[in-house]
Amino acid sequence: MAETLSSSPKIWQHRNRNQQLLSWLIWLLGTALFVVCWQKVSESTTWFFVWDAPRIAADIGSRMIPPRWSYINELWEPLWDTLNIATIGTMMAIVMAVPVAFLAARNTTPSTRFVRPIALLIIVSSRSINSLIWSLLLVSIIGPGVVAGIVAISLRSIGFIAKLLYEAIEEIDKNQVEAVTAAGGSRLQVLVYGIVPQILPAFAGISVFRWDINIRESTVLGLVGAGGIGLQLNASLNVLAWPQVTLILILILLAVIFSEWVSAKVRHAII
Amino acid sequence: MNKTQSKPENAGNTCQTSANPARTWSPPPFIENPTLRWGLLLGLAIYLFLSIGSLDVNWNRIYEGLDRGAKFIFGFMNPNFAGRWTDISEGMIESLVMTVTSTALGIAISIPIGFGAARNLAPLPVYLFCRGVIALSRSFQEIIVAILFVAIFGFGPLAGVLTLSFATIGFLSKLLAEDIESIDKSQAEAVQATGSKWWQWLNYGIQPQIMPRLIGLSLYRLDINFRESAVVGLVGAGGIGATLNTAFDRYEYDTAAAILILIIGIVMLSEYISGYIRKGVQ
Secondary structure (H helix, E strand, C coil): CCCCCCCCCCCCCCCCHHHHHHHHHHHHHHHHHHHHHHHHHHHCCCHHHHHCHHHHHHHHHHHHCCCCHHHHHHCHHHHHHHHHHHHHHHHHHHHHHHHHHHHHCCCCCCCCCCHHHHHHHHHHHHHHCCHHHHHHHHHHHHCCCHHHHHHHHHHHHHHHHHHHHHHHHHCCCHHHHHHHHHCCCCHHHHHHHHHHHHHHHHHHHHHHHHHHHHHHHHCCHHHHCCCCHHHHHHHHHHCCCHHHHHHHHHHHHHHHHHHHHHHHHHHHHHC | CCCCCCCHHHHHCCCCCCCCCCCCCCCCCCCCCHHHHHHHHHHHHHHHHHHHHHCCCCHHHHHHHHHHHHHHHHHHHCCCCCCCHHHHHHHHHHHHHHHHHHHHHHHHHHHHHHHHCCCCCCCHHHHHHHHHHHHHHHHCCHHHHHHHHHHHHCCCHHHHHHHHHHHHHHHHHHHHHHHHHCCCHHHHHHHHHCCCCHHHHHHHHHHHHHHHHHHHHHHHHHHHHHHHHHHHHHHCCCCHHHHHHHHHHCCCHHHHHHHHHHHHHHHHHHHHHHHHHHHHHC
16 A cells, blocks of 8 residues: 655555556456456357247246146155255264364374375365265266265265364364363373363364255255255156256255254354 | 263362262263253154165165275276376366356356345345345255256356356355445445545445455355366266266276366365465455
């Protein structure tokens, strides 16, 4: 911020000249990049379909209403499967993520040089790959079904839970750990009495938060064959049964609202 | 998780409030209300019993699959980049192109909606409208939106770009609106007191306060959009997903592993770069 307080009649500017030039340069490069990318997208687009889109959208919209309410009787079981995929998947993820988090946190890891990078690699691999891709992989390995969905959800959640948990472990109050150590606590006792009570609220919050996300994600895993309500969605889409699609989308919406309500309640109770 | 009994050496620790010196100390339970605590545990046990009972596990199929699992892990050790390099590179470039385009479009749309969804700036009708758009965008998974957009706009990356832009709105506008709602009012008031016009007030009173967070969130969203661009391809909305799907369908695990390694590598790289930029901004 270079405000000129000299006697010159210069007007105040937010940035000095170099900052101004830099900012223009960044904007120029960004815009150029966007234009190039847009051109590539545009090249591989059939614009005829796009101009036709409003008509198609109106057509699909009119087919989607009203939803086929009687179809709901076939949806209770997939909905139960979806809940199971999310819940059991989250539990399995927690079991695997907790040790990874302790190995990844700087203040609890046995070795910063050897163990920590491995734990961090596990976390980043799990996080970078979407649960749909994990299910694609697992469906191809262990076959379609609910189990593939559960394993996919748990593999995807390890990274998320472990990352947030290890950050919570690194931010604990050192005095409490020191106090337990000074009282003659063993390494295990320091962990149980010094560290765990401090991260327990964060841990519960993270788990419920991830469960909430997993409910959302498990509704679509069926699209690649991993069980749950997505299977019905896929089947209905394949035969263009739009009234059924509408009903499924409404159910998914309700499931999402329900899980968000539960997670908000629990987190409110903890904090 | 709190059933850890105290050790005998803690018995002498009678500085607790207990009147009886012989009582041993144990840590307070996480959930204080005992009815709620045991009720939750019981509910959990019943739920687990029911849900695991309803699981239909085909152990034979899983046993047969172990072979393929081993093949996949082996593929991860020896990823095959060269075999289908043209497909992989085309898909990757398309994914990156979609990421850039959709993030830019998404940010451009998110900023006005974010301002509209901040209660301290917008009048009630605008506020409700913008919050409605955000809720709509947050409710559905990218893949469902992608299916609808592919049906409407046809196959190709445009459907993917629109999907990701739409998803960006829900994420960015919501967090941006929360940030705007918690700005320091005195700064905005000071600018207003100098007799500024409305846009000058936005530009000098509010924008500088939210800029660091906006840049941070945009970079974070860039990461997410790249990861999601790998997924929307599964339903024909362009990007690396289609190539990945084909690789899995043909059991070419070495090619699939190569693609996954590339995705992980790019995500790691972009996380590193965005962390660096965020540090510079804040």
